């Protein structure tokens with residue numbers, strides 16, 4: 456028995472000014488896949504953890520992950536898809552475990568996952584099982600449901616169960632291959648998008664919905680139930696939250712379970728509305744506390760939601776604040792990194808920084824800063840979440856210090872949910888008065904245990920929670936909360 460494993464993950468944001476390229480995925484093929492993921496807390500790590508205990512031959516196809524941005528360039532998409540197809544064809548497996556995000560777009564393709572499944576199905580034929588794992592923020596399409604035998608989504612947000620999701624999918628695949636399970640899948644799509652800030656799965660309405668889904672799994676009524684509150688910055692025709700249910704050969708029951716949970720999500724939609732705090736108010740509150748860190752979440756520039764990470768919306772206030780301890784902020788600004796490298800450690804540079812990609816929402820701010828550290832920007836995620844245990848690169852990076860403000864400037868974007876991002880470049884968040892993260896909610900897993908206070912702040916950006924103000928053109932209407940009637 457030959458089981459193929461493959462991953463290709465990215466979350467798209469169709470309002471981002473930055474396109475995605477092939478290199479952003481840092482793809483590897485064949486045995487290098489094992490090296491990247493075996494023993495790591497990723498979906499692929501979860502696949503391997505289960506498959507390694509069986510007699511099956513594991514066929515490593517590809518492993519690819521890219522930071523969020525706008526659509527993958529057309530030629531780069533064709534190349535990635537073609538490489539996936541060639542390796543899958545050569546492996547000629549009996550089954551496929553595929554890890555993707557579910558909200559990936561490319562130029563000319565609104566449903567990258569659906570296209571990957573189409574290719575996989577052509578190669579494997581109609582009868583060999585394909586199981587797809589997806590991020591909780593996936594946008595489920597008719598094509599995905601038609602072509603995969605089962606879809607298994609994360610149950611956590613902040614996302615900390617990638618490994619367990621991979622294990623679950625691998626177990627389901629093995630039981631399917633053994634003839635114990637005949638997956639029957641159904642889904643229910645809603646004309647709904649919701650803000651990320653209030654959709655934690657450990658409290659509030661999403662917690663209750665996930666708990667209900669898990670009870671159905673535990674009782675054996677479902678093999679897998681996934682609730683997908685889609686990431687809301689896709690401007691595509693087949694857009695909206697969904698619930699997917701997989702049962703053992705009971706299609707009607709799968710549909711009934713998906714319908715029931717979707718109705719509950721729809722009923723509670725208003726509870727996800729988010730109140731954002733003006734930056735000066737949040738900084739004043741942080742300064743009034745005897746001890747930090749206070750975490751300011753700049754979700755409108757979330758590098759995990761498709762924003763470029765170049766906003767000066769918080770930075771401009773931070774530079775003027777009467778801080779009494781260090782503050783830390785991450786900023787993507789390649790030209791400033793180049794200037795810091797040219798000046799060297801110990802030099803002081805004077806320039807305008809930030810606002811270099813999203814010129815509509817941010818203006819560069821003037822800063823005089825000491826070049827504290829220069830680095831190759833490689834870092835290894837440690838907190839449970841994205842790429843845990845895997846080393847990725849910021850491109851070159853510099854730590855600039857202006858007054859109390861420590862600015863980690865990088866050539867490339869990165870997830871900011873793990874304090875290790877700062878730690879790896881010599882900044883310890885625990886000792887900061889203020890830490891700025893560019894994330895709506897994912898940061899809570901690692902930062903809530905150390906934060907004395909948390910404020911989600913209001914700045915403009917392409918991943919803003921102010922969904923009614925985003926320039927949607929192609930989403931189906933009516934769509935809540937853009938519309939409040941006509942459903």
Ligand SMILES: [Zn+2]
Pocket residue numbers: 590591592614
């Ligand atoms: Zn997500």
